[in-house]
Amino acid sequence: MGDLHRIYCFANAVLHPSDFTLSTITMLPEAGSMISTNVDELLAGLQVAEADLSSITRIYNLVNAKNAVMDGDLAAPAFSDPGISLAMKNVSFSYPGSESTRDVITDISFSITAGQLVVIVGANGSGKSTLLKLLTRLYDRTSGELLINGQDIRKYKLSDLYEATAVLTQDHHVYPLPLTENIGLGNPAQVSNEELVRISAEKGGADAFIKTCSEGLSTQLAPLSFSSTEDTPLANKFKEFKENREISGGERQRLVAARTFMRLTSEKIKLIVADEPSSNLDPQGELELFENLRKEQNGRTMIFVTHRFGPLVKHADLILCMKDGRLAEQGNHSELIKTGGDYRKMYEIQAEAFSSAN
Numbered sequence: 001m002g003d004l005h006r007i008y009c010f011a012n013a014v015l016h017p018s019d020f021t022l023s024t025i026t027m028l029p030e031a032g033s034m035i036s037t038n039v040d041e042l043l044a045g046l047q048v049a050e051a052d053l054s055s056i057t058r059i060y061n062l063v064n065a066k067n068a069v070m071d072g073d074l075a076a077p078a079f080s081d082p083g084i085s086l087a088m089k090n091v092s093f094s095y096p097g098s099e100s101t102r103d104v105i106t107d108i109s110f111s112i113t114a115g116q117l118v119v120i121v122g123a124n125g126s127g128k129s130t131l132l133k134l135l136t137r138l139y140d141r142t143s144g145e146l147l148i149n150g151q152d153i154r155k156y157k158l159s160d161l162y163e164a165t166a167v168l169t170q171d172h173h174v175y176p177l178p179l180t181e182n183i184g185l186g187n188p189a190q191v192s193n194e195e196l197v198r199i200s201a202e203k204g205g206a207d208a209f210i211k212t213c214s215e216g217l218s219t220q221l222a223p224l225s226f227s228s229t230e231d232t233p234l235a236n237k238f239k240e241f242k243e244n245r246e247i248s249g250g251e252r253q254r255l256v257a258a259r260t261f262m263r264l265t266s267e268k269i270k271l272i273v274a275d276e277p278s279s280n281l282d283p284q285g286e287l288e289l290f291e292n293l294r295k296e297q298n299g300r301t302m303i304f305v306t307h308r309f310g311p312l313v314k315h316a317d318l319i320l321c322m323k324d325g326r327l328a329e330q331g332n333h334s335e336l337i338k339t340g341g342d343y344r345k346m347y348e349i350q351a352e353a354f355s356s357a358n
């Protein structure tokens, strides 16, 4: 493109020799370089547009993707008790589409009665989170039986099942919305109930950092970057945000925990599932979170996945100890300590590290 002006000059001189002047020759390099710059920008813009279009296509493909988990038709009245019972019988599972043919979960059997507190422990990659994904029906087991209140989990309406479950994980999102809405999302029907949002923030341990925000619960979390200065409704909305607060990993975890406490205000919740919800919390924050969650149990079934045994395991009705995708041991804390197997080894490593640090 940089040589375009020379080509033009040569072609013009050949085709129209009489029109060809000295000033044309002087102006041509500048015009040529402008053309070259514009064409470069056009090509770069087309590349960005191509990438944007393929992102949009992916979003549409995702929206239209069929859920591989088939819906059932058994409705919520089956969940009339405060908690639900869960049982696995010889369950095995491998992730659909995974290159590995190895089962991630192999031949697992246990039963949880309604209202129990269950803790799942085990080394990294032993299948703890996968077990939770099966129990909350994000995936269907490959073989074996998974029962809720004695019925095959696949018989229940998915919407009822999800409505009856509160899930707290370490990688939940926060949104570019005011803090009050970030918490209120846990129970959308009550999002404008300020008192409930405030109490949930306290239980999640988010109240201290919310107090440091100039507008308290109304503080807007940092929105996505938006650079337009134009006079459009979106640009004007963006200008309204006074403080675009960024939050730390621990603050984010507290905010997400507050959202879960808000969710627990719904009477529909029968199963509470927490997957390492305290990984970014300080020891005091972790202790308070576990205590507050236990206080909210009220007969509901509660399952924790944790690496840090802490005081939680001593309260557990049932501990499932995973190893390489198999259920190595199950029982309560004192039973498993007596067994002297993997659980005891893991427990003692943590207890030793703690006492030698003191």
Ligand SMILES: Nc1ncnc2c1ncn2[C@@H]1O[C@H](COP(=O)(O)OP(=O)(O)OP(=O)(O)O)[C@@H](O)[C@H]1O
Binding pocket: 095, 098, 104, 122, 123, 124, 125, 126, 127, 128, 129, 130, 131
């Ligand atoms: N979406 C997925 N597709 C394929 N394999 C997966 C997927 N998610 C997890 N796995 C594999 O399943 C195995 C068990 O993972 P899982 O996350 O359940 O273990 P975990 O015990 O929760 O580990 P951690 O303590 O590190 O969180 C691992 O080998 C992991 O690589």
